């Protein structure tokens with residue numbers, strides 16, 4: 001049993017697909033596969049609570065085009081209180097994985113494909129999915145719509161309870177007076 005299985009997460013190796021048989025087909029050939037995975041550790045810095053959707057692999061003249069819309073849930077940090085929570089995210093994928101042989105023979109022509117089918121005929125979706133998930137996570141996510149955030153003074157999570165900082169604060173009406181006393185003491 002591997003470490004990731006012990007922690008209840010699938011290894012990202014589960015996102016390697018054998019597309020060798022697709023490369024042997026002529027352009028236009030398609031194959032779809034349904035993903036329905038429980039917790040996946042996509043990368044050291046990215047855990048997914050689930051990963052569901054359909055992927056379509058299409059053979060074209062340059063390699064394999066991967067398309068799909070995946071529903072997932074990302075372990076992320078609340079922008080207000082910094083607590084960790086799972087946020088649902090939809091990821092749209094449309095990316096060319098260039099055929100290893102094609103990219104070798106077209107070294108001189110400018111190839112703009114970032115991803116490649118490995119020499120073994122395996123297509124590793126994990127690096128692409130990691131990029132796409134990070135892009136799909138909205139900025140400023142909060143753990144709940146009315147997250148109270150952290151106290152700027154003591155760092156207390158105000159969702160869990162109040163702190164004493166507010167009570168100690170000087171009433172703004174007396175702030176001028178306090179300033180005068182301070183000046184007097186100098």
Ligand SMILES: [Zn+2]
Pocket residue numbers: 078079080081082083142143144147148149
């Ligand atoms: Zn929060």
Ligand SMILES: [Zn+2]
Pocket residue numbers: 151152153154155156163164165166
């Ligand atoms: Zn406080």
